[in-house]
Amino acid sequence: MTVRIALFATCLADTMFPAAARSTVQLLERLGHEVVFPEAQTCCGQMHVNTGYQDQARSLVRRYVRTFEPHDLVVAPSGSCVGSIRHQHAMIAGDPTLAARAEAVASRTYELSELLIDVLKIEDVGAYYPHRVTYHPTCHSLRVLRVGDRPLRLLRQVRGLDLVELPAAEQCCGFGGTFSVKNADTSTAMLADKIQHVLDTGADVCAAGDASCLMHIGGGLSRLRVGVKTVHLAEILASTELEARL
Amino acid sequence: MSTHSPRGVGHLRGDQPFPEAAKVALANPQLRRNLQHATTTIRGKSGRVIAELPDWQELRAAGSALKAYTMGNLPRLLEQLEEKVTAAGGVVHWAADANEANRIVTDLVHQTGETRVIKVKSMATQEIGLNEALEAAGITPVETDLAELIVQLGKDKPSHILVPAIHRNRSEIREIFLREMPGVDPELTDEPTELAAAARRYLRETFLSTKVAVSGANFAIAETGTLAVVESEGNGRMCLTLPDTLITVMGIEKLVPAWTDLEVFLQLLPRASTGERMNPYTSMWTGVTPGDGPQNFHLVLLDNGRTAVLADEVGRSALHCIRCSACLNVCPVYERTGGHAYGSVYPGPIGAVLSPQLTGIKDNPSLPYASSLCGACFDACPVMIDIPSILVHLRNQAPHPRTEKAVMAAAAYTMDRPRLYARAQKAARLSKLLGKRGRGLPPPLHGWAASRDLPEPPPETFRDWWRGR
Structure with a gap:
């Protein structure tokens, strides 16, 4: 329907x-x-x-x-x-x-x-994404919306995707909107630990359901030039086999 | 109401705004490792014993409801407490603020003719700066909780509600003991058991030779006039039973209506706080018992800004706090900055909502912003204080910097006009002019770019793409 x-x-x-x-x-x-x-x-x-x-x-x-x-x-x-x-x-x-x-x-x-x-009652959206991915659950998805493992359930159904668990996943990345500007040093200390955990997974993609957290984590990863990409959950779920081959 | 309510004085304000004060701990990797280790350990332990209880959420809800009821009936319950304590042979004093409380306690000690008091660890007396007031009056206060003793001997400030010396390592503790502890063995090593034994020797003599004790209270039961102190070392039990005179200083919010209400809190507090199933030493007393324990009991009821907090419908639930420190232990900000950055004796998320309300927001304008609003504190709180919502509420009352105000007004104006907004989106691409990846950003935005690249603006906005399909 x-x-x-x-x-x-x-x-x-x-x-x-x-x-x-x-x-x-x-x-x-x-x-x-x-x-x-x-x-x-x-x-x-x-x-x-x-x-x-x-x-x-x-x-x-x-x-x-x-x-x-x-x-x-x-x-x-x-x-x-x-x-x-x-x-x-x-x-x-x-x-x-x-x-x-x-x-x-x-x-x-x-x-x-x-x-x-x-x-929509769907877990397998027919996506194909041949990458090693770790997922940052984001604070507001977790603790305000209580989405729980919904994003992970979706990712587990994605063909080709190697999902690796992020250590201390539930800790904040340190963004917090204007917090990252007003308390830039504390925010950086939080980000450094998040990035270390991402790197520890050996993933080549760090995914999340929030562009804001990804902008923050991605901004740190980009500064470090470590080659790990940040990708939104929607982009992974929208990827198909055909698209990956093009 | 708030115009007539006294504001809190005492150790509730820092010398510097939070972002500045935080730099000390952030620049100390050893301290950060210690804090991370300590908070991670307590977090794990607490999490395990909480997971054992199938009705933890119901207990939290019950604790929250009991506190809400208490705050809604505070005047009546306080009068009931006064009546019961008086009937049981105690004397009740009312202190509008820290200065009045210090004066009352100092006078009471003077009346005994003693010049030394032993103390049970107490947040209320730290808040009012009682030790300094007593010293100024020629009275020597001796802290008997080990960590609090370390803080006192080190002429330091507590940095955690439960573990006040969390910022000290054992070699620092050894140095403090060697320098400050009367009669200490000069061969003292930094072995924890030796350090504890040294403190025990010193404290035993003090317990046996001091006639006046000062304590705080974790709970006071209006129905019976009973006071309760929970602690882990047995020092509290000594202070509460050995001396002739006991003076208890208690914030007016520590009240619970009935004896049976303790059932809820004595389950919540140890699991959320130390990660224990049951509290090791729970001392309770009701007034004076002839021939048993202190024969003179004084209860000082402290306002120090609490009535003003009670007047705020959103903020008042901060008064529900039972000082377990679970919110500190789960807070990603506290874990990195430690407690001193908060300026007040109340650090961490609860401090960030309590201190600015006790003092008035103008005296602590940076504290409500000392949080990424990640929400971990709300989940951890055993009495379900919605700390993130109170933080947001206080930010709305805080004085705002002039430039920020202008930027926020312009942003809201633009965002309420979709056409202007679409033009502004295109201008966002000009952010390239701000230097490669935002390194040329002006203050206060430069703090962001110090450690993070700004994203490259995309070739077209979503809106453009949508129109073009």
Whole structure:
């Protein structure tokens, strides 16, 4: 059955990591679903909320609610943004009507692995990705959304993929949005340990469900010139055998 | 309400903002290894004994509900406690802030004519700086918890709620003992058993020859007027039973309504805290028992900013804290910066939400930002304090730097206008002008680029791609 899904690309993926959003579209279409992209969307407002600017975030909450209210199902390739939508939007909405609307839209907004497993009921998406991959579960997917092992279940079904366990996987990479700027030294110390663990696995790809954490880990890996790539979960799930041969 | 509530004074503020203060520990690889080892060990031990309990989540929920009930009924319960303690022969004193509490305790010690007191490890007395106040009044306080003694002899500050000397290694402890411990054997080595034996010899003499003790309290039971102290070394039991006079300083939030409520907390605390199934020494007393234990008992109830915290609907759950330090042990920030970076006697995630509320946010504006909001603290908290949400709430009250305010306002303005936003996305490609991979970024963004490359802007945004298909 074809399901119509609205994509919330997230501002970061839209601007800096379009492959994560593109792959989400390609994957869902390959699975036979229809994807729409409401162009009035911009940002969920999490950066503003988490930095202490709730007043300014409120207009972005309103925008998110207005933009996605007409849609029955929304997906975002980010545990963190969906976490903010689900746990912060109603809380900071201010007026009770907006809060109720925000809660209703949030209840229909899913992170990619949740959408695939809980809504579309699929674990094997028919992907092919011949690489040694380690997975960083990301804090908000783990502890705000509680996605658990959903991403791993999806990855285990990917042909050619050699999944290696990341030591101390559940520890934060040190990004934390503006934390990485305000507390740059502490953030770097956290990142250094995360990168060491990634390198210890011998993986050539570090994957995650959040472009923000990947930007952080990838920024460190790139500085070290160690050749390990960061790739979004959606990109792996969207890869097919045909594509790998081209 | 908050305008009439006193703000906390005492050891609740640092000299430097957190990011600056953190540099000390970050630059010390030995200290970081010690901290990592210690927190990883406690984490593992605690995790194992928690996993044994099938009803851990229900216990957490019960602990949270009991604390919420207590905070909702605090005035009535405190008066009940006062009545019960008084009826049992104790004397209750009310202290609005640290200065008043210090004055009360100092006067009480003076009245006994003694010039030395033994102390049970207590966060409340560390918070108010009681030791310094007593010393200034000519009274010698002796800490009897081993780690707290190390901190005191080293003229140092505690850096962990449970393991205050976590930042010290054994050779440093040996040096401190040799330098500061009266009557210490000059041949002392840095073997842990020898160090412990040296402390034991010194403390035994002190226990037997001191007539006044000062303690904190882990719990006070309103229903019965009973006070409870939990500890691991037996030093607390000595302090609470041997002297003639016992003075207990307790934050007003340490209350529980009924005797049976301890059942919940005495299961939660040891497993979350030391990773033990049962606490080794649990001492409880109700007022004065003729011919048994201290014959004079004083209870000092301390506000020091707590009433102001209680007035904040979101922030008040920080008062539910039972000082187990589980949040410190799981915090990736604490693990790397240690406790001193937080400035206050309350370090780690709970300190980052408690200290700024006790002092008022203006005195501790950097602490709510000392977290990546990873959420590990919330999961670990035995009374389910939603620390990340309180951090976010406090950030919203914190004073913001002027440049940041302008950038945030501009970003929100742009993001609420999709066309302008799309143009700004294209401008993001100009970030190449900021130097290769962001190395030429201006402050405060240069901190990011010091250790991480900025991503190369993509040739087209997702939006462009979508339109073009």
